[in-house]
Amino acid sequence: MPELPEVETIVRQLAPVVAGQTITQAGSHPSAKFSSAADAIDTQIHKVFRRGKYILFTLSNQHELIVHLGMTGKLQLVRAPDANDAYIRAWWQLSNGKRLELHDVRRFGRVAVVRAGEYATLPTLAALGPEPLDSSFNAEMFWKASRASRRAIKTQLLSQRLLAGIGNIYADEALWRAEIHPAARQLTKSQAETLRQELAVVIENAIKHGGTTLRDYRSLDGSTGENQHHLECYGRHGEACLRCGEPLARMVIDGRGTTFCKSCQKR
DNA sequence: CGCAGCGCCTGAAGGC
């Protein structure tokens, strides 16, 4: 499941390769989730950037091509299509002879072409919170924003509104490091400060390690990340807490599996 | 406007 660090890794590889290229042809799976891929034909890619988990291509016609990888999406650059690959959901032929493909087994991903900055058809992007590594993301703002909602803090982290780009892995990691119960509903100012700090630590480390590959994630060149070897909490339910030694617990919050330490992360 | 609930998808893993 590509989250901010995985998408950041992909965008860093993608940007220098596709900037300046013209999209000469494109096609997609018939689903409406992907069919707007062809709307980018005959435009030039000016630049590529990331917001949260969204990949945005600035196009020459005042539009943006937007790609979300969902759960199993991967971008790949190939020389020729592989007829045996049944999971290509969208593709764009570039003027340098390469072909950019969105491979997405479960079709939770999405492609859109919109007028630049107009995200009404992508409500999560339209309401996206600040970037966790942005200097404008300060503790005071984070604390106030978190208190505006009564939902569990983990739910807020996953909502993309409180801040951008956090998914299940890094939510569990940051809450464990901050010693905050994932179902806590009101953070103290000091908890918010700690959580903000640990979110940044977790994200920075994951980017440093090229993202987390549990099963599906691959960067643009097909390589796996290495951050799965550095996870301290996510997926370790039943194993010893690295801080106190108690077995980590598991609960479901809003339908998402959540690993945490009952001993270190009190309500 | 906030938010709970649901549906989308398919391969992997578990049960019998």
Added chain:
DNA sequence: TGCCTTCAGGCGCTGC
């Protein structure tokens, strides 16, 4: 061994 069920979950949509 093989069939069936359950699980994984980010996000858009609907309706309260």
